[in-house]
Amino acid sequence: MKKTVIFITIFLFIAMYGCESGGGSDTTASSNGTDNEKGDKPTLTLGITPWTSTVPATEIVKIVLKDMGYEVEGTEADLGVTMAGLSKGDVDIFMDYWDPQHKPYLDEFSDSIDVVSTSYDDAARGIAVPKYMEDVNDVDDLKGKEDIVNNEVLAIEESDPTVEEIPKLIDIYDLDMEMTNSSEAAMLAAAKSKIEKEEPVVLFGWRPHSMFHLLDIKLLTNKNAPEVLTPSTIHVLANQELKDNAPEAYAFLRNWRIPIDDIEDMIIKIDNGENPEEVAQDWIDDNQDKIDEMKNDN
Known part of the structure; x- marks a missing residue:
């Protein structure tokens, strides 16, 4: 009798284990199928x-x-x-x-x-000035006026490839100016400080940007070097x-x-x-x- 009970117990244990293992596999497959049906996205x-x-x-x-x-x-x-x-x-x-x-x-x-x-x-991108600098409309118009803007072009970080052509433009027009680099926010703050006092200033400008609305500036034409600072x-x-x-x-x-x-x-x-x-x-x-x-x- 004891042997029979032991045998039955072992048999039931094996049967239960098999069912659980099979059930686990079926559950996993069902879960994966549900995920696919849901179309889970990354x-x-x-x-x-x-x-x-x-x-x-x-x-x-x-x-x-x-x-x-x-x-x-x-x-x-x-x-x-x-x-x-x-x-x-x-x-x-x-x-x-x-x-x-x-x-x-x-x-x-x-x-x-x-x-x-x-x-x-x-x-568009290029050199910009306030609109009240009415006699400066092309980059060439800055020639001879470099000292009134402290001989500098305000620009963003030097590491940004966007400004790499500014020194080229300065050389082409033989301007006595240098590029002064800072963050975008610092450049705009410096320009705004000048413009609020209606002082001359030159900065790097590009679209799309709010600077044209905020500062009331204009991009200068670039007749002598149209291949530089192209759109x-x-x-x-x-x-x-x-x-x-x-x-x-x-x-x-x-x-x-x-x-x-x-x-x-x-x-x-x-x-x-x-x-x-x-x-x-x-x-x-x-x-x-x-x-x-x-x-x-x-």
């Missing part, structure tokens, strides 16, 4: 550089991607770190790549970064794996396009204290037909 990381031009498009894309079912994060860093992050896959998307200024970075990482689309083009084209970049990892997001970004005037209007609103996410949502609400077209993978 978390996407957007690179954010410390430029006012980066914010509007990035905020719009964040909202749209979230509406498409993606978790979205942002990581703030300078251009070099952002591009390196894109190459390694730590950053998935960057909305504010400027061509030709940033081309050296893209050349370095071209084997792992895709140029997905063009946001906008004809983004920029702004592109969307992505890590090459985005196309396979998030095909819907990639298809949307491939169709991305926005007018430069819209970007500039949003920059002005944000600089005036409006919430960037709310500004972006307002643009989406006013342009839902365009967003729907971008999301349609033709």
Whole structure:
């Protein structure tokens, strides 16, 4: 009797263990199947550089991607770190790549970064002065007047490729001037201080930016060296794996396009204290037909 009980106990134990093992496998398979049916999507990381031009498009894309079912994060860093992050896959998307200024970075990482689309083009850049400097309208008009602006062109960080051509322009026009570098905020603060006193000042200017609204400045023409500081084209970049990892997001970004005037209007609103996410949502609400077209993978 004891032997029979022991045998039955062992048999039941083995049977229960087998059922549990089989049940576990079935549960895992079912769980994986459910995940696939849900179409779980990866978390996407957007690179954010410390430029006012980066914010509007990035905020719009964040909202749209979230509406498409993606978790979205942002990581703030300078251009070099952002591009390196894109190459390694730590950053998935960057909305504010400027061509030709940033081309050296893209050349370095071209084997792992895709140029997905063009946001906008004809983004002017160059030497700017206040509009009250009425006798200065071309870079050549600064000749002989260098001392009234302390012989300097105010500019952003020297490490930014955007300003590399300013010394070339100074040499071409044989101006007795030097480029003085600082952050974007410091450059604008210094220019604003001068302009509030209606003193002459020369600074680096570019669109899209609120500086033309804030400071009432003008870009000078560049008749003697039109090949220097040519207008920029702004592109969307992505890590090459985005196309396979998030095909819907990639298809949307491939169709991305926005007018430069819209970007500039949003920059002005944000600089005036409006919430960037709310500004972006307002643009989406006013342009839902365009967003729907971008999301349609033709």
